Structure formats: structure tokens, C-alpha cells
Amino acid sequence: MLKLYNTLTRKKQIFKPLKNNLVRIYSCGPTVYDYDHLGHAWRYLSDDILRRVLEYNGYKVKHVMNITDVGHLTSDSDTGEDKMEKTAQEQKKTAHEIADYYTKIFFEHRKKMKMLVPNIICKASGHIKEMIDLIKILEKKGYAYKTSDGIYFNVKKFPKYGKLSGNTLDKLKAGARIEINKEKKHPADFALWKFSPKNKKRQMEWLSPWGIGFPGWHLECSAMSMKYLGSSFDIHTGGEDNIFPHHECEIAQSEAATGKKFVNFWLHARFLTIENQKMSKSLKNFYRLEDIEKKGFAPMALRYLFLTSHYSSKMNFTWQGLEASQNVLNKLYEAMADYKKAKRICFESEKKFPRAKIMENKFFEAVNDDLNTPKALGIVWNLIKSDCPDSIKKSCLLKFDKILGLGLDKIKPRKIKISAPIKKLLQEREKARKEKNWQKSDEIRNNLKENGYLVEDSLQGQKISKIKKLF
Ligand SMILES: [Zn+2]
Structure with missing residues (x-):
């Protein structure tokens, strides 16, 4: 029985797919204007574990991830520059070149971390039509209005706004700072479509029924998730910084358009800190996977380190912790190399070791309890320390690794040199x-x-x- 913590209900709940045996998941992907860092690796690893656990439970998974290559402004409240266009200008490249370059690196990093590839990877710039269609529906239903700089979603028309983050309209109005955009009807109203500036040509802009411009950031995730997964689907994931305003706005515009519940389970990974500090450019602690490798650590050691923390607790990365993880991982690989030599013993003898079966059950209980990987790793070491025969340890560990993804299947049997x-x-x-x-x-x-x-x-x-x- 799989239980997941749902941000929407603020409870751990039993998970069941909405339709038959298929689990439909949408993950907010990266905005590809810069290198991805350890914070991304941490956040996307929880998606990877989720998917592996669902598959272990016998579900078929359809996993969609977007790539934001347009519309994400430097401020989450629809102001500032487009992150993609800004970098393109700085690097004297086109926004597409920038997007392609950082997308490629992002997926290379995922591969090194043994994260499964999503079934569908979709770019925002390739789904402008779907986004325009969604605005048309919202406009027709009376949820959208026009200002001098774009088309906005009228949050007052959607009273359930705030149900995910707790930022209800009253609270937002009371706490609102002086609004830059005086034409907005409520401070929480957000852009569905932004017009291109009159005095400047953007690299990425499209013709729409309302004027030349580009989509608001939140819109892409609603349009693409519903295109590939249907108007109601099982799980939406993101980092905790996505809860507000991004996911709150996704819910508002999707449910306003369809009249149906958008997503059943919302899963959010907590922040990653570096040596107890927030990652920031000024502290020069925006570490990338390359920084780990340059210091002689394997990407798998980082994966192991991340597995020692629960996705919904804060992950504090330290170099000392990484070194310890590398050492423990080496021991695990050594143990596996020994077990690989072992021949499978007959079924009758396996029966003599019910402890192995108990540990196996405990391992899957742990991961089924809201993806508790730290607990699961504890069971891995209990098994290794136990008196079970090597062949049993090997078969158990290979099963566990379907979820841990540490590459135990690739470990070669140890050859010993005899003098x-x-x-x-x-x-x-x-x-x-x-x-x-x-x-x-x-x-x-x-x-x-x-x-x-x-x-x-x-x-x-x-x-x-x-x-x-x-x-
Ligand atoms: Zn998103």
C-alpha cells in the first residue's frame, strides 16, 4: 500500500490512480537559461524515486516533463525580463541556442545520476497554440481580462484560489505591496499572455488574437499537462518554491477552464542548502555535477547522499557528507562484487532464511511510506550484515536497486588473485x-x-x- 504526502490536503494519503493501472505524472521542468545545479539534482531525484516506486507497485507510469524556454520572467509576479532573452543577449546567442545548450547539459546530468528519462519531454515554445486555445476558453468563461500590457487571469472569479498554498485572496490583498501594475483587478491576478514591448522586438514572440506577445509562465504547464495527460491526472511534482505562485496559478487556470479537479496529488521536494547556507551566486556555492566530479566523487555518491535524506525534509549538502557517502557506496559495491560470485542456491535453502523475506518486505514498506529512502538504506545494511547467504543477499539487493538506482546490476563479480x-x-x-x-x-x-x-x-x-x- 503506497502512501504519499499530498501538499493539497496536507496529509499522507493512500495513493490510487484515477484511471485503472496507469499513473499520470507531470513534473515542472527546468527553465533552461543557465546550468542546472545540485538543487535541481536533489529536486528531480525525488521524481525518479517516485516513478521507480510506482513501477515497483505494478503501475504503468506516463511521465511528462516540460522545458521552459520562454515566458519565465526574472520576477515570479510577471515583471522583469524574460530569463531566456536576457541570457541570449548577454551571451550574444539566440534564445533557441541557449535553450538547446542548457537542455542538453541538463539531460546529461540526469543520465549520470541514473534518473529515468520522462516519457514525454515538451518545450513551452512548441505549444503556443495549445496555450492560446486555453486563454480563449478562459476568456469565453469570463476569467480573463485585458490590460495595456497583456491578458490577465481574474483570481476573484476563482474563489478556491489559495487552496494549495494557503495564500487565500484575503491574505494576499492584505499583504500586497504597492502594485506596479495598477490595471490589475487584484494583486494576485497573473498574466496569461504578455504583449511584446512596443519599442523593442523580442526574439520569441507570436501572433495571438489579442496582439503579438508571449505566454505567461504558469500557462505552459497547464496547457501541456492537460494536452498529454488529460484534464484531470494523478500526480504533479515540483520544488517547494513552485507551490506559490506557480502551482496555485496552474490550478486556478486549469480548473476554471475545465470545471474539473486538475490534479489529485501534489508532491513537493524541499530546498537544498549547501553547508547550511542558501545557494547563491554571491556565496559562490552554486555547485554543478562537474564540481563534484572534479573533486573525484562519482555522481552515484551524490545519488547515495541524496537517498540518505527524505525528499520532504531539507537536504543539507556538505563535502564531508559526500565523502562519507562515497565511502559507504564503495563498501556497498565491494559487497555486491562478492555476492555476484555466489551461485543461486536452491529454493529449499532460501526458505531457511525467512529473515531475508522479512527484510525485503520492510524495504518496500519503507519506500511505500512516502518514499522513505533513508529508512530503506538502513534495511540494505541490515541485510548485508545479516547471516543470509550471499546468493540471497545478491537477489535482494538487485531488487532493492530497482528503486535505489545505484547501478548494482553493473557491478562485476570480484576476481580474486590467489598466490x-x-x-x-x-x-x-x-x-x-x-x-x-x-x-x-x-x-x-x-x-x-x-x-x-x-x-x-x-x-x-x-x-x-x-x-x-x-x-
Ligand atoms: Zn510548471
Whole structure:
């Protein structure tokens, strides 16, 4: 039974798809005007775990992610410059070139972090028609009005505004700063369409029934999610900074247009801090994946570090924490390399280890409890420390890794180099066993053990492995 914390109801709830066995998820993607940083990696990892857990539960997942390449202004309240156009000007490139470049890097980073690729990746600039169509519906239903700089959504017509973030219209009006745009009917009204400035030609602008311009930022996510997932779908994800105003506005314009509930579950990842400080350009702590790699850490160590925190608690990145994660991950890989050598033992013998089954159940209980990966990792180490046979540990870990995504399936079995004296001892033992000289055979086994080797007898003969001190 899968439970997820829903920002909308502020409760952990049992998850069930709206339609049959299919789970439809929409994730707010990046605005591709700059390099993605560790904050993005943290936020998107929770989507990746969510998807893997849903698939483990037997659901089919349709995952859509957008790429914002137009309309996201430097201020979330529809003022300031377009982030894409600003960077294009600074770098003397076209907005499309900027978008393509940073999108490519973003997906390279995701791949290195072993994040699954969304089923549909959609660019805002490729869905202008859908956005215009949505504004037309809102206009027809009386939710939109025109000012001198654009078409706005009238929040007063949507009394449920604030249901996600708690920022209700009364609260917003009372706390509103002096409104720059005096033509707005309420401070929370937001742009559906912005007109191009009269004195300046934008790189990205389109003809609309209201005039040449570009879509408001919030609009793209409503238009694209509903195009690919239908007017009501299961899960919408984002970072906690998306809750307001972005997601609140998405709900308002989508539900106003369709008259239906837009999304059933809203999941938000909390912020990431760096050494307990907010990431900021001035503190020079906007670390990218390359910065991690330059210091000799594997992207998988970062994934491991992120798995040690719950997505809905604050993630504090420290270099010390990353180093510790790299060490623990190496131990996990070493253990797996040993287990990979183990032959699967027969079903009857597996039955003798009900503890493995119990741990397996506990692992899936943990991830099904609102994606509790820190707890799940604890169970991984309980299993490794247990007396279960290697073959069982191997099969359990491979199952767990379908969710953890640490690449355990790619770990090669450990090959051990055996020195000539050890080889000789093994031959002597083989001979003793043939002669049924059990005492000598045991003596040699103890001798090997003192030298750090474990010998097990199987149908195929003696099996030797190095005794490792993991702890
Ligand atoms: Zn969005």
C-alpha cells in the first residue's frame, strides 16, 4: 500500500490512480537559461524515486516533463525580463541556442545520476497554440481580462484560489505591496499572455488574437499537462518554491477552464542548502555535477547522499557528507562484487532464511511510506550484515536497486588473485578430501582462514573467497 504526502490536503494519503493501472505524472521542468545545479539534482531525484516506486507497485507510469524556454520572467509576479532573452543577449546567442545548450547539459546530468528519462519531454515554445486555445476558453468563461500590457487571469472569479498554498485572496490583498501594475483587478491576478514591448522586438514572440506577445509562465504547464495527460491526472511534482505562485496559478487556470479537479496529488521536494547556507551566486556555492566530479566523487555518491535524506525534509549538502557517502557506496559495491560470485542456491535453502523475506518486505514498506529512502538504506545494511547467504543477499539487493538506482546490476563479480602458497594449500586440501582425511581438510581450511581466505565446499568443488572486514 503506497502512501504519499499530498501538499493539497496536507496529509499522507493512500495513493490510487484515477484511471485503472496507469499513473499520470507531470513534473515542472527546468527553465533552461543557465546550468542546472545540485538543487535541481536533489529536486528531480525525488521524481525518479517516485516513478521507480510506482513501477515497483505494478503501475504503468506516463511521465511528462516540460522545458521552459520562454515566458519565465526574472520576477515570479510577471515583471522583469524574460530569463531566456536576457541570457541570449548577454551571451550574444539566440534564445533557441541557449535553450538547446542548457537542455542538453541538463539531460546529461540526469543520465549520470541514473534518473529515468520522462516519457514525454515538451518545450513551452512548441505549444503556443495549445496555450492560446486555453486563454480563449478562459476568456469565453469570463476569467480573463485585458490590460495595456497583456491578458490577465481574474483570481476573484476563482474563489478556491489559495487552496494549495494557503495564500487565500484575503491574505494576499492584505499583504500586497504597492502594485506596479495598477490595471490589475487584484494583486494576485497573473498574466496569461504578455504583449511584446512596443519599442523593442523580442526574439520569441507570436501572433495571438489579442496582439503579438508571449505566454505567461504558469500557462505552459497547464496547457501541456492537460494536452498529454488529460484534464484531470494523478500526480504533479515540483520544488517547494513552485507551490506559490506557480502551482496555485496552474490550478486556478486549469480548473476554471475545465470545471474539473486538475490534479489529485501534489508532491513537493524541499530546498537544498549547501553547508547550511542558501545557494547563491554571491556565496559562490552554486555547485554543478562537474564540481563534484572534479573533486573525484562519482555522481552515484551524490545519488547515495541524496537517498540518505527524505525528499520532504531539507537536504543539507556538505563535502564531508559526500565523502562519507562515497565511502559507504564503495563498501556497498565491494559487497555486491562478492555476492555476484555466489551461485543461486536452491529454493529449499532460501526458505531457511525467512529473515531475508522479512527484510525485503520492510524495504518496500519503507519506500511505500512516502518514499522513505533513508529508512530503506538502513534495511540494505541490515541485510548485508545479516547471516543470509550471499546468493540471497545478491537477489535482494538487485531488487532493492530497482528503486535505489545505484547501478548494482553493473557491478562485476570480484576476481580474486590467489598466490602460489595459497594455491598449494588448496591443492593439498583437495587431495585430503579425496582421501577422506577430514581432519587434515579442516586443518587446511583453518590455515586458509587465518590467511584471510574462506573456503566453502560445493558440488563444483572448493570455492574460495577473501574474507572482508566491512565494519
Ligand atoms: Zn510548471
